[in-house]
Amino acid sequence: MNHRQGQRSGATGVHHHRQYSDQYHFLDASSKWLHSSSNPVPPLQDYNLYGGGGRMYRNAQRSFNEYCMDPPTPPRIFAVKKNGGEDDSPRDFSPGLLDLHSFDTELLPQISSSNVYDATLSQLTRGRSLDDPEPYFLGKQNARTRAPENIVSNNLSADNAKSSNVAKIKVVVRKRPLNKKEITKHEEDIIETVSNSLTVHETKLKVDLTQYVEKHEFVFDAVLNEEVTNDEVYRETVEPIVPIIFQRTKATCFAYGQTGSGKTYTMKPLPLKASRDILRLMHHTYRNQGFQLFVSFFEIYGGKLFDLLNDRKKLCMREDGKQQVCIVGLQEYQVSDVETIKELIEQGNATRSTGTTGANEESSRSHAILQLAIKRSVDGNGSKPPRVVGKLSFIDLAGSERGADTTDNDKQTRIEGAEINKSLLALKECIRALDNDQGHIPFRGSKLTEVLRDSFVGDSRTVMISCISPSSGSCEHTLNTLRYADRVKSLSKGNSKKDVLSSNFNLKESTTIPISSVNMYAYEDHAADTWPDENDGDEFSPPEDYCEQMKPSWKKNGRIESYGAADDKLRKPNDQIKWKDIPKVEPKTVHSDDDLNALLQEEEDLVNAHRKQVEETMNIVKEEMSLLVEADQPGNQLDDYVARLNAILSQKAAGIMQLQTRLAHFQKRLKEHNVLASSTGH
Numbered sequence: 001m002n003h004r005q006g007q008r009s010g011a012t013g014v015h016h017h018r019q020y021s022d023q024y025h026f027l028d029a030s031s032k033w034l035h036s037s038s039n040p041v042p043p044l045q046d047y048n049l050y051g052g053g054g055r056m057y058r059n060a061q062r063s064f065n066e067y068c069m070d071p072p073t074p075p076r077i078f079a080v081k082k083n084g085g086e087d088d089s090p091r092d093f094s095p096g097l098l099d100l101h102s103f104d105t106e107l108l109p110q111i112s113s114s115n116v117y118d119a120t121l122s123q124l125t126r127g128r129s130l131d132d133p134e135p136y137f138l139g140k141q142n143a144r145t146r147a148p149e150n151i152v153s154n155n156l157s158a159d160n161a162k163s164s165n166v167a168k169i170k171v172v173v174r175k176r177p178l179n180k181k182e183i184t185k186h187e188e189d190i191i192e193t194v195s196n197s198l199t200v201h202e203t204k205l206k207v208d209l210t211q212y213v214e215k216h217e218f219v220f221d222a223v224l225n226e227e228v229t230n231d232e233v234y235r236e237t238v239e240p241i242v243p244i245i246f247q248r249t250k251a252t253c254f255a256y257g258q259t260g261s262g263k264t265y266t267m268k269p270l271p272l273k274a275s276r277d278i279l280r281l282m283h284h285t286y287r288n289q290g291f292q293l294f295v296s297f298f299e300i301y302g303g304k305l306f307d308l309l310n311d312r313k314k315l316c317m318r319e320d321g322k323q324q325v326c327i328v329g330l331q332e333y334q335v336s337d338v339e340t341i342k343e344l345i346e347q348g349n350a351t352r353s354t355g356t357t358g359a360n361e362e363s364s365r366s367h368a369i370l371q372l373a374i375k376r377s378v379d380g381n382g383s384k385p386p387r388v389v390g391k392l393s394f395i396d397l398a399g400s401e402r403g404a405d406t407t408d409n410d411k412q413t414r415i416e417g418a419e420i421n422k423s424l425l426a427l428k429e430c431i432r433a434l435d436n437d438q439g440h441i442p443f444r445g446s447k448l449t450e451v452l453r454d455s456f457v458g459d460s461r462t463v464m465i466s467c468i469s470p471s472s473g474s475c476e477h478t479l480n481t482l483r484y485a486d487r488v489k490s491l492s493k494g495n496s497k498k499d500v501l502s503s504n505f506n507l508k509e510s511t512t513i514p515i516s517s518v519n520m521y522a523y524e525d526h527a528a529d530t531w532p533d534e535n536d537g538d539e540f541s542p543p544e545d546y547c548e549q550m551k552p553s554w555k556k557n558g559r560i561e562s563y564g565a566a567d568d569k570l571r572k573p574n575d576q577i578k579w580k581d582i583p584k585v586e587p588k589t590v591h592s593d594d595d596l597n598a599l600l601q602e603e604e605d606l607v608n609a610h611r612k613q614v615e616e617t618m619n620i621v622k623e624e625m626s627l628l629v630e631a632d633q634p635g636n637q638l639d640d641y642v643a644r645l646n647a648i649l650s651q652k653a654a655g656i657m658q659l660q661t662r663l664a665h666f667q668k669r670l671k672e673h674n675v676l677a678s679s680t681g682h
């Protein structure tokens with residue numbers, strides 16, 4: 001019997017503590033009490049009380065995360081106040097707290113958040129216990145009638161809390177407000193959000209030119225509407241993963257969406273907010289434990305790496321004997337205050353290559369990766385270089401709409417677009433593999449996924465923020481973005497079909513990738529610690545002939561094509577196309593990296609051919625419409641009508657046949673991969 005069990009007595013397993021002041025930890029709405037240095041968090045002991053609802057809940061969750069990183073002892077009782085308080089909104093608890101839910105003590109809903117502190121800590125520090133009847137703040141007696149060991153055995157150890165509290169893949173959608181341009185053009189807001197679901201109201205035309213609205217409903221882990229602030233975005237996305245990177249967990253968070261949808265607006269503040277929290281943890285929770293924070297920032301352009309904090313020095317990526325990826329020569333800065341981090345981020349952003357698209361003047365055209373690495377000295381006296389404990393990288397990958405425009409005459413722009421599309425395809429494969437705990441991760445599909453290699457192995461987390469524009473003019477892109485997000489979400493185990501409530505599309509299972517740009521925040525590797533020396537090797541110089549310093553030529557010559565034109569050309573594929581015939585690509589389909597590359601290329605070709613076919617179909621439909629109008633006119637020429645209709649139908653049939661042939665070929669390739677992958681055990 002351990003110390004804790006020894007403290008229990010009676011048939012109900014009730015605790016009897018009489019020295020309360022240092023035995024309770026209260027997590028209330030008042031973050032000043034929780035986090036201020038003048039009022040440090042008391043050591044967590046037997047009882048922990050969490051408030052629920054709105055800000056109080058989030059603070060509770062944050063503190064819970066912190067606590068679970070390094071609990072002195074497993075907690076005994078968690079009290080959760082829910083469905084009440086200031087915002088009075090019922091809330092679901094996150095998986096981590098859900099575990100606690102069945103063991104909680106519910107506080108009376110009428111106790112407001114601001115009163116919880118008074119109603120709890122002040123009571124208990126005055127000598128009352130949760131064991132004592134205290135109707136003032138205890139609603140139900142759950143905690144006092146449940147055996148404490150149930151709580152201990154229900155995943156409240158640090159490790160379990162770590163893995164259960166933050167979902168492996170989280171998909172969040174953020175809708176931005178209509179901008180001035182859209183308002184001037186009288187574009188409508190077609191996105192309706194309710195809780196974690198959203199509906200796209202797509203206006204469509206029938207053949208007789210009458211309008212109708214098609215609704216597309218989606219459900220995600222969270223849907224953030226136009227009123228949600230960047231602070232709230234942070235709390236919903238990155239904040240929960242900050243504490244776990246102290247425990248060797250890798251996290252990937254990326255924003256995805258068409259140009260101008262708000263990716264940069266959404267992602268830009270996140271690294272700084274994360275740094276602030278990391279430093280706070282280092283200075284308080286992990287004070288004197290030897291943790292250090294390092295910042296690095298680089299970009300991938302045209303498959304090459306450039307250091308954004310070192311005069312755009314060209315970098316090289318190498319793999320060590322353990323297949324750890326490292327970026328040779330990447331400059332890392334040790335930081336201990338938020339101001340310095342801010343300056344570094346600004347410096348990197350200013351160095352980053354951006355270009356102007358028709359839709360967004362500040363459009364980014366490369367993938368930028370900002371890393372926050374947490375390291376720790378193992379020997380305590382600083383004689384050995386610190387080793388990486390965890391890293392959180394913030395990646396901004398953008399500009400792929402230009403790749404979508406197949407009519408783009410600018411070769412450079414087309415190459416950029418193709419590279420980004422390739423990244424998206426490869427990323428999807430990696431996330432698939434990640435969520436299926438596959439041994440083989442197809443990270444070689446693109447430079448981006450190669451760099452992110454370590455994000456896809458071991459205990460890692462992925463957060464994807466899908467940014468969407470609310471305007472009717474962006475409907476096609478918005479649907480593409482949401483389908484991609486939905487596809488990523490459906491990769492989560494047990495999530496497969498139920499996520500789309502009533503989608504009219506069969507595209508969900510298709511092999512298409514929406515053509516949109518991506519911004520990512522991602523975790524990067526521990527590789528710098530293991531290459532070229534297996535044990536430490538934090539600092540190393542690149543081989544001279546390996547990394548020559550040079551400025552990219554596109555810096556002077558690059559130009560960005562107008563994006564707006566592409567908008568009209570992209571249309572949802574005709575529903576009659578038998579997308580449902582396309583087999584679902586299971587993760588096992590990947591055999592080797594070369595195979596994957598070839599497959600990715602074919603997928604891209606198929607998508608391009610499909611797009612072209614849709615464009616042609618649009619033209620044909622226009623022709624058909626005018627033919628119908630003519631046919632309705634008095635005195636029309638029947639022979640002429642029949643001949644033209646014949647020609648149109650033949651043209652349509654030929655286009656469909658062509659695409660079907662290509663599709664059948666691709667299906668065959670997918671099957672081959674599947675067989676190969678199965679036979680080789682991948």
Ligand SMILES: Nc1ncnc2c1ncn2[C@@H]1O[C@H](COP(=O)(O)OP(=O)(O)OP(=O)(O)O)[C@@H](O)[C@H]1O
Nearest residue numbers: 176259260261262263264265360362363364398517
């Ligand atoms: N949630 C929001 N609230 C207010 N303004 C927003 C929001 N999201 C985006 N904006 C504004 O919309 C414009 C475009 O946003 P942003 O530059 O973030 O787009 P992007 O998706 O990063 O585009 P690109 O892919 O071209 O880089 C900016 O002026 C930004 O300030």
